[in-house]
Amino acid sequence: MCGIAAIIAPPGIRSGPRETRAREQELLGMLESIRHRGDPECFAERRAGPRAALGTNRLAIVDRAKARQPQTDARQQVWLAYNGELYGFRDLRNELMACGHRFHTESDTEVVLNTYLEWGAEGLKRLNGMFALVLHDERDGSVLAARDHVGIKPLYYAEWNGTYYFASEQKALLKQPGLIRTVEPGTYIKNGVPHRYFRLDPRPLRQSDDEAVATYRQLFDDAVRHQVETDLPVAVTFSGGIDSAAVLHSARRHHPDVTAVTIGFEGSADVEVAERYCAEEGIPHIVSRLTTGELFDVIPRIAAGAEFFEAIDAMDTCVGYFAFRLVREHGFKLALCGEGSDEVMAGYDLFKEHPDPGDLMRYRVHNLHRTDLQRVDRSSMMHSVETRVPFMDRHLLEYAYRVPMSQKLRGGTDKWLLREAFRDRLPSYLVDRPKIRMPDGSGLKTTLVDHALQRDDYDRALGQPIGIDTPEGAFFLHQYLLAGYPMPRERHKRAGYDYSPNGYFEFIS
Template identity: 45%
Template structure:
């Protein structure tokens, strides 16, 4: 996990190193202090990294070069199949000097070129530069768990992990779309949903899903570092916690909430029953209100739901940092994949809604998770967005997701016996009710609504009175307005055109 920045010039022209340094300085929080600001300036490029050392902690220094010293990469994320890829590359004659997953990228690019992303199982955003050929490859993981932005033209391209990096340069970046790569020829989509044959018999189908989800969690706890689970006591985080306990000896649950909140009671009871170490952070109204504008700047969004969720969850990542935990698991994306929201019951085409919501996560929930965790220099991993889990859910009939009025039916069946039944079959309640937040932040934002042009609010579709408060904080942070809102009730794909229905 890192914060990365790079500049690549056309024709190998000199690069102003100070620009990349300023981009890194804006995202210093994304790396360990001892790994801040690593830079390299091969002809025609400048590349830098603020590294959070997790895999190959001693040897995985970035930017990293191949054996010839002419191919360089900066990389944010984790490659979960790096050991398997290392074996394939060694058979092809590539020698490794480190235990880092980053080194797989430089050798993998030599071996597979632009097809490299197709070999990767993980969350990633990277830029690779070949100083000999003046060629590059940038890519982002299938669902956008890791962020990447870019700006420029044929003469100069800029890449970085957050919008903040572009503000000192006076440049408005574009979102680098998930499941895409870019080289000198332009931007292309590499990701497609894979065929995932489903068992016809119901019990076999549940067993298959249980195995897939178990493997997704196993891959994400392959570390000697302690693991944290952001734990509400709800179904999704309980499933992740129960599976993590199978595969790692040092797992801690981190729970937040207001005094007397329903989630706290379920989380504390279940941690006692499961024998899990738990740290509970009690929230206070004044603390959350005082942090709201800072959270907007961290998130780089003005969406009310995301800001409220982040205000509540930021203290959990703060706890993880104070405990020295670098890796945490979260239960995000389960509701989108397995019809956890009420809107799936009401929508005329719930399958299309699922696919739209999943492919839009990189600009909503995943952006919130990334910014909130990395603001505290903590890496958040999302097992429900494992590629096999998504491929399974993509083809799973809706009758296995919504059954007899119960949402996420197959998930509940799959984890019954792994977690207590009072968790596996606990009815869903939304975060504001579960944590005890209720409407406190919304009411504050409504009372302190600033004066903004009604034309602007209308154009962005911000018809909630509290939305003006968050938009004002967003604009005060210097962020450019997006072409459209990213949280919508329907499935209008917006102007960028890269949300694609897959059948």
């Protein structure tokens, strides 16, 4: 897992040594702003050529000794900067070897490179994982940037006078002219033109309850098994809810060294339940209790690091920040979490109240890349921790997305299918525990809202032009602007929840 950046000059531009060095220095500045996304000893692995400069801050997980980036082919004609993890990639590696490709590392990065060499952009359809990449093909001068199927890993870009700038976080592009845009999930951009290579099938499945439970459980186990195929110890952020409990249980089935990590304020219901389960099962468990003082102190860093201005996402990130700090303090580079389950399995109360919960599910899933998945990425990478999200495994998501709503919401019970899949694996106090939103379960409650109300150093009407009409929303927007980000463009609302026509927010430069 890494932070990547790239600068690609227009076709026909071939710089001399002075221009190439200048472009390399510009690239180094971009990588410096996202230094936290990699190991210190792997900072700014890079290559600057006559037209393109690509670089990586590498967080070494797979083939830590040899998988230096950017990687290239034997003739040094195709260069790849890659941020991600492929799951079960050794099967694809064997297929590529049968096609005649030779490998010099054990890394998934080299598998991605050879997948492109064999199948071009069509090869993206073969990948299951979380990734963002930029590839420069000197054979035809083409540039390809791509993002995983649901947007687990981030990728942004700006264009000015034909030069493209790419980076893992927006902060690396703030000094560049032009509009900062998002590479959309399941999309690749080739020579400036976006193409969708992945779409979720919305057609409901026809299946019995028994078939659904068996299929879901098998796909979930496969997802977790692939995501813990590592020789590193694994942490699981554990809230005591059904989602993270399912991840923790399956991770322990497939990896010998798994530790649960839980945080909360004094009196937290999440901590109480998590401590009970870990004690009963003999699971190594790290617990930390937060204080309001340290929470308030970290708000400016959250605004800068997470790149959020929505209050709910910012508040959730504040708590996530401390969870992943705890993970890193105890020596873990790799963690798993339960994010994404509530969106695809209809886990929130608002699904029960919505006139069309299926429509809401589709909307929430397709916007995860700018809500929960962005929060997980930023709050974990601020501490150089790679966090994997089994519920977003491509094969599991493709299936769960098509599960009829009647097998997600039943008799007032949310996430019915997930609960039934783990009914014989987890105690009833976990399987049947109602959904408790993070502010309540962690003990955060209204602490940050009250803090915003007590502050008088910001304009409470600041966010009204873009549809933010609460004091806490204005407060976090104020913090976001103080961090150096430009004012977001107009935001729209639809059917009671936030909506952006393009699924992301553009910025005024």
